[in-house]
Amino acid sequence: MDFVNIILLSLIQGITEFLPISSSAHLIIFSEIINNSNQDITVDVFAHFGTLLAVIWYFREDLIKILRTYKISEVNNLGNCLIIGTLPILFFGFFLRDIIEVNLRNQNVIVFSMIFFGILLLIFEYLRGNRNLEDLTWKDSIILGLFQTFAMIPGASRSALVIMGAFYLGFRSIDALKISFLFATPTLALIFLGENYLINFEYKINILELLLVVFxxxxxxxxxxxxFLKLVNKIGLLPFVIYRFLLAGILVFT
Structure with missing residues (x-):
């Protein structure tokens, strides 16, 4: 992969991972455009690692606080909530990874997911309430984790699904976003660790390229x-839903 494509892929991943528009869909589309599907998984994984470092850095104070106040005996402790919320995607991902990689990484699935989950995102936004991050419980985390499992479908968007789950549970917009970001930390870590183990044996890796992708x-x-945090309260999620519909339309007619 040449330098220009590395920059483009990194920009796509960095922009789309935390917006409710599906990073996986954009990476699949990009790989097809440049005809580089054989390297999809390897580069995708390290692009996700770069976004993992970003969310850790941006929310470092929150994450440090979570670590300092962590008590395994307190089930509603935020640290435990993040762990509990990650278990569903860990479980289903273990059993469904290969099926999804073989059968769902295609344009038809992306088009359907962009439209279907876009409609759901618009509907769920009207369910938001006044709960904040401090109200999060382990029961909420199970529900959020189940929502997040659908993010394995290309075009669904992990960010969109966690935000929808938070709206369903009555959280405010800004807190729904923050929950989505915090849930991304263990999830992206699992993606990187799990897929990195596999690609060490399956693919040839150009270290310089991957370092550039991460950066x-x-x-x-x-x-x-x-x-995104600054704008969402002003513009809502409708612009992202419109974008999902437009992208789906472009894919259908091209």
Whole structure:
């Protein structure tokens, strides 16, 4: 993969990972455009690692607080909630990973997911309430984790699904976003660790390329997180739903 494509892929991952528009769908589309499908999984994994570093850096104070106050005996402790919320995607991902990679990484699935989950996102936004992050319980985390499992479908969007789950549970918009970001930390870590183990045996890796992917996806993701948090209360999620519909339409007619 040449330098220009590395930059483009990193920008795509950094921008789309935390927006409710599906990073996996955009990476699949990009790989088809540049005819580089054989390297999809390897580069995708390290692009996700860059965004993992970004969310850790941006929310470092929150994460440090979570670590300092963590008590395994307190089931509603935020740290335990993040762990509990990650278990469903860990379980289903273990059993369904190969099926999804073989059968669902295609344009038809992306088009359907973009439209279907876009409609759901618009509907669920009207369910948001006044709960904040401090109200999160382990029972909420199970529900959020189940929502998050559908993110394995290309085009669904992990961010969109966790936000929808948070709206369903009555959280405010800004807190729904923050929950989505915090849930991304263990989830992206699992993606990187699990897939990295596999690609060490399955693919040839150009270290310089992957380092560039990590750096640029990290930088772009930090900027995206910052502006998304500031803008969502002003513009809502409708612009992202419209974008999902437009992208689906473009894919259908091209």
């Amino acid at each position: 640029f996806s990290f930088l772009t993701a930090c900027i995206t997180i910052h502006f």
